[in-house]
Amino acid sequence: MMSISSRFAVGIHILSLIEFNKDGISSSEYLAESVNTNPALIRKIIGMLKKAGLVEVHPGIAGTKLARQLSDITLLDVYKAVNVVQKHELFSVHENSNIKCVVGRNIQDTIIPILSTAQSALEKVLENVTIEDIVKDITEKENLDKRHS
Amino acid sequence: MMSISSRFAVGIHILSLIEFNKDGISSSEYLAESVNTNPALIRKIIGMLKKAGLVEVHPGIAGTKLARQLSDITLLDVYKAVNVVQKHELFSVHENSNIKCVVGRNIQDTIIPILSTAQSALEKVLENVTIEDIVKDITEKENLDKRHS
DNA sequence: ATTACCTGTAACCATAATAGTTACATTAGT
């Protein structure tokens, strides 16, 4: 029973936290404390986000900053950045099935487009949510909690 | 870079082949030859399909038969049957993030519903395709190929 | 320039899932 790597969720966490901490310095240690993991692991993920052009970070200089507007970073951007799923290959399909059999020689061509459509449907949902939405939602939840305490 | 187990694709292959071979006996060895793998692996997957009520198969008796109408087996049924993804857990989310941090104490509640929506979008696509559709598509592709040869 | 600090990575580890395989107990039909 597989699942998509938590690198994706952690990536969203990191980007959101950088925004909340925009007046401070978001070092890998600072971020790691919030995610509750190792700074080295955070740096690995930040490296991926950097490669995708989502953040700015420089060796020797403490802190990571967002490279784009909050509203211009979608969850799909993050999802692609952290390499959790390969394009059109969320579903793996057995290869080398027997071409002497009607099903064997046609099954791949038949199901791959369907599986691809399913994957696209998932990705479209992620494309319609930005880090700005996440930040706003966290803020709302936070205000709600305060009112109740 | 993970991907959903090919058990799903193989499950679809098996069910389709049982239909194409409905006048014959679909033993695990016969099915394995088309999938190009081991009969024991096929029996494992058939065991899952059986548990989900999609096929009928009995120890000691050769062959597996469909337990439902072709049009009454969706790809979502197969997907659920072969246990490739856990309900609401296609995406894994890091737990134990730091509750002393605004983001840490809200991130899960914020992103889990979104990820769940994305997963549902994927599953809805699978729900709208039946084994009958697959069988028809294979038949069409097959006829097309014959015309061209 | 030395120090202190941070990023970037290589290397390594434990764990878990996948796909495959062997072997065998169990069951049914002849």
Next chain:
DNA sequence: ACTAATGTAACTATTATGGTTACAGGTAAT
């Protein structure tokens, strides 16, 4: 009884994940 098929347990190799240590290399402050 014999044959043949299913149902499973057990084991393997491979791979991804998440975590960790260690350290090279860059930057800034003193």
